[in-house]
Amino acid sequence: MAVENSISALPSPAHPLANPGYGKRGTPDQGPLRRDSFAHLPLRARYLAGFIDALPEQGAIDAKTLAKAQPLYGQAAVRSALNELSAAGHLRRVRRLSEPGAENGTTRWVFHTYWSRVARDDEWWARFLDGDVPEAEAEEPQPQKVHSDAYRRLAQLGLREPRLTLSATDCATLEAAAAEWIARxxxxxxxxxxxxxxxxxxxxxPRALLAVRLRDKLPPQRTRAARDTPPPAPRTLMECTDCGRPGRPEALPGGLCRGCRDRG
Structure with a gap:
């Protein structure tokens, strides 16, 4: 099978999108796609990596859809390849507890699959999923402007939600309000x-909307008793790429639970 060049494994323009909020989600600092971007992977995972990488944001990347969308591998083989991609650091599945809906005030779990063209280690994924988006690693040392935590968090919102992409001026304008929010x-x-x-x-x-949210959702001043209470239960959980079992990132090295790692 002529699949050595994974970049040639291109999806159809009609590849289905997942429901809003689901499907493929990119990560920062991916870098350009190269002919050897996935050369370190086994042949099957290399082929599927090129296929997934070419999909648009929110493209469906569950095993069933991927098996139907390309001609070489069935559903069982695709599941195995997804596990290989997860173990290599290219893919993570997570579930997040959503904010209460405006229509009924209830919360629900939403499910995301993050894709990285660059292989990431478990520490990077844990930081990313906890909201601490790592800075890009410059190939050569370059002078950088030192920004506050509030400025950086505002700038990083666009990585999580493209509708909230801000300019440098926007971030500077909202910086003080964000700093007050973070202090509480x-x-x-x-x-x-x-x-x-x-x-x-x-x-x-985005700037006007965030200005309203920074004002209206400003947390109350914490009392000493409130500061001493245990932290709330996590609202973000990683999922085992194979079986979907949820857990904190440290319990799922390579994105796989112990049972699935042992079985592989």
């Missing part, structure tokens, strides 16, 4: 959820 609730994940949850279908002015 330092958890980066809660900040991201408060800013990105329950967005309208179209955001005409």
């Amino acid at each position: 609730e330092p958890d980066p994940q809660l900040f991201t959820q408060a800013m990105t949850g329950g967005l309208p279908a179209t955001v005409h002015s």
Whole structure:
């Protein structure tokens, strides 16, 4: 089978999209696609990596859909290849507890699959999924402007939710309000959820919308008793790429639970 060049494994333009909020999601600092981007992978995973990489955001990348969308591998082989991609650091499945819906006030779990053209280690994925998006690693040392935590969190919102992409001027304008928010609730994940949850279908002015959210969702001043209470249960859980078992990143090295790793 002529699959050595994984970049040639291109999906059809009609490849189905997942439901809104599901499907393929990119990660920052991917770098350009090269002929050897997936050369370190086994042949089957290399082929599927090229196929997934070419899919648009929110493209469906469950095993059943991928098996139907390409001619070489069936569903069982695709599942095995997805496990290989997960173990190599290219893919992670997660579930997040959504913000209460405006229509009924209830929360629900939403499921995302993150894809990285660059192989990432478990520590990187844990930081990314907790809302601490790692900075790009420059090939050569370059002078960088030192920004506050509030500025960086605002700038990183666009990586999680493209509708909230801000300019440098926007970030500087909102920096003080974000700093006050963070001083009252330092958890980066809660900040991201408060800013990105329950967005309208179209955001005409990300800066105006975030200014309102930073004001209206500002946490109360913490009392000493509140600061001493145990942290809330995690709202983001990684899922085993194979069986879907949820857990914290440290319990799923390579994105796989112990049973699936042992079985592989």
